[in-house]
Amino acid sequence: MSDLSLALHALLSRKIVSLLSVLLTAFGVMMALVVLQFAAAAQQRIDRDGKGVDIVIGAKGSPLQLVLSALYHADIPTGNIPYTEAEKWMHHPQVKQAIPLALGDNWKGFRIVGTTADYAAHYGAKPAQGQLWEAEFEAVAGAGTGLALGQTFSGAHGLGADGHSHDHQLYKVVGVLGPTGSVIDRLILTSVNSVLALHGQETTPAHEEHGDHDDHHHHHHDDDDHDHEHHHDHSEPAKQPAEITALLVKTRSPLANINLPRSINRDSMLQAANPALEMTRLSAVFGLGTRSMGYISAFLIGMAALSIFAGIAGSLDSRSGDLAVLRALGYGRHRLFGLLLMEGLALTAGGLALGFVMGVAGFVLLAPAIPALGAQALQPDIHWLWLALTVLVAGLAASLLPALRAARADPAQLLSQR
Amino acid sequence: MTALELTDIRHSAGGREILRIPALSVAAGGRLLLLGPSGCGKTTLLNLMAGLLRAEQGHVSLNGQAYDTLSGRALDALRRKYFGIVFQKLHLIGHLSVEQNICLAADHPDKTYMHSLTDRLGIADKRRSAARNLSHGEAQRAAIARALMNRPAIVLADEPTSALDDAQADNVSRLLLDETQTAGAALIVATHDARIKPLFDTVLELAP
Numbered sequence: 001m002s003d004l005s006l007a008l009h010a011l012l013s014r015k016i017v018s019l020l021s022v023l024l025t026a027f028g029v030m031m032a033l034v035v036l037q038f039a040a041a042a043q044q045r046i047d048r049d050g051k052g053v054d055i056v057i058g059a060k061g062s063p064l065q066l067v068l069s070a071l072y073h074a075d076i077p078t079g080n081i082p083y084t085e086a087e088k089w090m091h092h093p094q095v096k097q098a099i100p101l102a103l104g105d106n107w108k109g110f111r112i113v114g115t116t117a118d119y120a121a122h123y124g125a126k127p128a129q130g131q132l133w134e135a136e137f138e139a140v141a142g143a144g145t146g147l148a149l150g151q152t153f154s155g156a157h158g159l160g161a162d163g164h165s166h167d168h169q170l171y172k173v174v175g176v177l178g179p180t181g182s183v184i185d186r187l188i189l190t191s192v193n194s195v196l197a198l199h200g201q202e203t204t205p206a207h208e209e210h211g212d213h214d215d216h217h218h219h220h221h222d223d224d225d226h227d228h229e230h231h232h233d234h235s236e237p238a239k240q241p242a243e244i245t246a247l248l249v250k251t252r253s254p255l256a257n258i259n260l261p262r263s264i265n266r267d268s269m270l271q272a273a274n275p276a277l278e279m280t281r282l283s284a285v286f287g288l289g290t291r292s293m294g295y296i297s298a299f300l301i302g303m304a305a306l307s308i309f310a311g312i313a314g315s316l317d318s319r320s321g322d323l324a325v326l327r328a329l330g331y332g333r334h335r336l337f338g339l340l341l342m343e344g345l346a347l348t349a350g351g352l353a354l355g356f357v358m359g360v361a362g363f364v365l366l367a368p369a370i371p372a373l374g375a376q377a378l379q380p381d382i383h384w385l386w387l388a389l390t391v392l393v394a395g396l397a398a399s400l401l402p403a404l405r406a407a408r409a410d411p412a413q414l415l416s417q418r
Numbered sequence: 419m420t421a422l423e424l425t426d427i428r429h430s431a432g433g434r435e436i437l438r439i440p441a442l443s444v445a446a447g448g449r450l451l452l453l454g455p456s457g458c459g460k461t462t463l464l465n466l467m468a469g470l471l472r473a474e475q476g477h478v479s480l481n482g483q484a485y486d487t488l489s490g491r492a493l494d495a496l497r498r499k500y501f502g503i504v505f506q507k508l509h510l511i512g513h514l515s516v517e518q519n520i521c522l523a524a525d526h527p528d529k530t531y532m533h534s535l536t537d538r539l540g541i542a543d544k545r546r547s548a549a550r551n552l553s554h555g556e557a558q559r560a561a562i563a564r565a566l567m568n569r570p571a572i573v574l575a576d577e578p579t580s581a582l583d584d585a586q587a588d589n590v591s592r593l594l595l596d597e598t599q600t601a602g603a604a605l606i607v608a609t610h611d612a613r614i615k616p617l618f619d620t621v622l623e624l625a626p
Contacts, residue, residue, distance in 0.1 A: 322512075325511065412470040
């Protein structure tokens with residue numbers, strides 16, 4: 001009979017205590033795994049969606065809100081900005097590329113984004129079916145929206161799914177983008193003027209100056225309850241919009257990432273935000289939650305280690321005779337020590353395996369409920385290995401003391417007592 | 419040929435000397451009965467012979483190899499190789515099967531030999547039973563099988579008949595004698611049970 005088999009038989013002889021240790025370990029591992037997965041997915045989403053955008057320009061307000069609304073489509077915009085004002089910065093010598101965005105409507109919760117073809121190109125999105133929009137009210141659907149080529153739909157006012165519909169003007173899907181794994185999969189793209197026309201924004205011939213704009217045009221859709229009176233004129237769509245919501249800017253140098261926002265914030269009515277900076281701030285807050293979950297996981301793993309300790313140490317008295325018999329049968333101290341460690345490791349390994357299964361299952365079940373996280377796929381990484389090693393070391397440490405006690409016991413004395 | 423030799427052994431417990439053996443030897447295949455009342459040091463003597471205890475004074479040696487020159491690990495290995503032990507309370511591991519209990523005594527158990535042992539001892543049908551479910555008689559036979567499983571040079575038995583009636587005591591004693599003879603092993607029995615005295619050629623009576 002191998003020592004491993006002997007250790008497993010000993011564990012099976014006290015099923016309830018062993019099961020409890022395995023379950024406690026499994027819960028700790030499961031929680032740690034789910035936290036690790038969601039934290040990794042959130043970070044990947046932040047990195048993936050924010051890649052290649054150095055500055056976001058929009059209406060004054062919260063810079064984090066501007067970044068979240070324009071880059072991650074996870075908040076309401078800070079307002080609209082006059083296109084002429086934005087245009088000044090679009091052609092700034094330090095700007096390499098500027099992509100305009102006009103937000104305001106949605107279809108079943110999927111945001112309708114007025115933009116240019118550069119936006120799709122930025123995320124490497126290409127039509128899997130059809131083509132990009134050309135005329136107004138032609139739309140291109142992201143891969144995750146469920147819209148089909150040729151389908152018509154009306155945009156609903158606001159950025160939530162419960163806004164009133166613009167039934168008088170339908171969009172037509174002329175293209176469906178292939179999946180990119182980025183935020184664009186959950187967007188519907190169209191021209192800037194399409195979005196603005198639905199909301200009565202004036203459009204002007206290209207390069208016409210608009211010196212009499214208000215200083216700050218608040219975004220129309222921050223408040224879904226306000227009264228809407230749209231004056232659409234779709235007969236001759238203009239090339240240049242009166243307003244946009246934001247500009248996604250790629251600069252020519254890292255230095256410009258610092259200098260340009262400073263100039264914009266100081267010298268214009270606009271606001272420029274640095275996404276990297278804002279997301280670092282957000283991560284500091286979000287990371288607190290992740291850390292808390294991490295602490296809870298560590299606590300659970302600690303409890304599991306304690307239960308392993310209690311299970312093995314607690315059984316020593318009742319098993320002292322069995323262990324003494326093994327010594328009498330020629331099992332050395334080191335072999336007995338190894339036997340007890342094996343029991344601890346077997347419990348830990350069992351909990352670890354079950355915890356991984358539960359963690360993976362939990363993630364697979366929970367991920368679809370949080371589509372914005374874009375975390376549908378499991379991403380095993382080095383943290384999994386560290387988690388497994390940590391748990392194994394904890395289990396080993398927990399069984400160390402009982403193993404030492406068993407190895408040091410005097411078999412002659414134990415056999416005479418039993 | 420001398421197998422086991424003890425010289426000038428003195429051992430105490432709780433400040434009281436409980437054992438004094440000037441000289442004792444057991445030849446290969448020999449039979450020795452250690453007879454004496456409770457507390458006279460019979461079990462201690464068996465433990466000294468098995469290397470489970472080290473003598474405070476004197477020497478124990480097996481085939482010329484003195485125990486006091488051996489490390490604890492070497493003594494464990496010696497015990498595993500040369501000794502089979504039948505404990506007074508049998509000490510089978512309850513959650514293991516009879517077969518598993520018997521095989522614990524050998525590093526590479528010879529299953530054929532284990533089957534022949536259990537066949538001869540009349541517990542072949544209990545091989546897969548958990549030890550905790552055996553009757554006392556069955557457990558005693560399983561303990562004897564375990565003591566013989568590693569084909570030991572010496573079998574030590576501690577009070578194997580103390581709780582048995584005359585017939586059972588005679589039966590168990592004969593089992594031990596027969597099986598050790600078949601296996602070519604020496605047998606040393608420690609007991610206070612004088613009923614089995616006639617079965618042994620050599621008897622060492624220990625005083626309290």
